[in-house]
Amino acid sequence: xxxxxxxxxxxxxxxxxxxxxxxxxxxxxxxxxxxxxxxxxxxxxxxxxxxxxxxxxxxxxxxxxxxxxxxxxxxxxxxxxxxxxxxxxxxxxxxxxxxxxxxxxxxxxxxxxxxxxxxxxxxxxxxxxxxxxxxxxxxxxxxxxxxxxxxxxxxxxxxxxxxxxxxxxxxxxxxxxxxxxxxxxxxxxxxxxxxxxxxxxxxxxxxxxxxxxxxxxxxxxxxxxxxxxxxxxxxxxxxxxxxxxxxxxxxxxxxxxxxxxxxxxxxxxxxxx
Numbered sequence: 001x002x003x004x005x006x007x008x009x010x011x012x013x014x015x016x017x018x019x020x021x022x023x024x025x026x027x028x029x030x031x032x033x034x035x036x037x038x039x040x041x042x043x044x045x046x047x048x049x050x051x052x053x054x055x056x057x058x059x060x061x062x063x064x065x066x067x068x069x070x071x072x073x074x075x076x077x078x079x080x081x082x083x084x085x086x087x088x089x090x091x092x093x094x095x096x097x098x099x100x101x102x103x104x105x106x107x108x109x110x111x112x113x114x115x116x117x118x119x120x121x122x123x124x125x126x127x128x129x130x131x132x133x134x135x136x137x138x139x140x141x142x143x144x145x146x147x148x149x150x151x152x153x154x155x156x157x158x159x160x161x162x163x164x165x166x167x168x169x170x171x172x173x174x175x176x177x178x179x180x181x182x183x184x185x186x187x188x189x190x191x192x193x194x195x196x197x198x199x200x201x202x203x204x205x206x207x208x209x210x211x212x213x214x215x216x217x218x219x220x221x222x223x224x225x226x227x228x229x230x231x232x233x234x235x236x237x238x239x240x241x242x243x244x245x246x247x248x249x250x251x252x253x254x255x256x257x258x259x260x261x262x263x264x265x266x267x268x269x270x271x272x273x
Contacts, residue, residue, distance in 0.1 A: 011047075013027070014026065033066070036072065037076070037077055041103045051112060058217050069117075069142070070129065071123050072124025104125070116130050121145065162175070216254040222249065
């Protein structure tokens with residue numbers, strides 16, 4: 001397996017590290033509990049795009065520095081947008097919000113596996129990223145907050161991902177109560193998938209990554225796409241598309257390699273040796 005190499009510019013708000021086929025992205029503004037600035041949004045988008053085009057990165061891991069995941073949007077960016085004079089056809093505040101929404105959408109639709117490691121404060125944009133992660137691992141310290149309505153604002157960009165992750169009833173309950181949820185409650189409603197002691201998080205992450213790397217990368221990407229489509233349409237409407245996807249997979253290089261590896265009682269080529 002080729003070693004992954006990413007050509008990334010120097011980042012200020014995100015720490016990026018490549019380990020084999022895994023890109024680790026750490027939100028790196030611990031002095032602000034990793035509040036999501038426009039710079040952080042841009043750096044996350046650049047890093048994800050580079051990973052998707054690398055041909056070698058298969059897993060992206062998101063976590064936060066300093067014991068917190070993300071305290072939501074950066075107040076300074078919003079204050080700057082508020083102070084900008086209105087220009088015909090432009091709305092600075094909407095522009096800031098849309099940039100964050102575009103970033104969330106990119107992570108939500110990535111064909112790569114996405115794992116979030118959640119500790120401490122998880123608010124706003126952090127809440128949204130937690131919801132779009134394929135696997136969310138939390139420490140007992142995790143504290144989900146959805147305070148927007150209590151501040152007179154709206155969780156606008158993350159609302160779709162709340163519904164996708166939790167369903168309409170739970171998403172609505174959290175939104176109208178300004179949710180304050182700890183690790184056990186988050187686990188019980190499916191907001192996170194696993195909870196581990198802080199000193200066991202890295203071991204849990206290593207296990208999850210190892211499980212993901214057993215899966216063929218294109219098969220994983222196609223499976224994510226089909227599962228995403230299946231949320232919104234009856235299964236019967238996907239029969240033909242699913243059949244074509246299955247046929248291409250079976251007859252393609254991954255299907256051929258997987259079958260041969262099974263018959264020869266060896267690991268397929270995509271599994272790290």
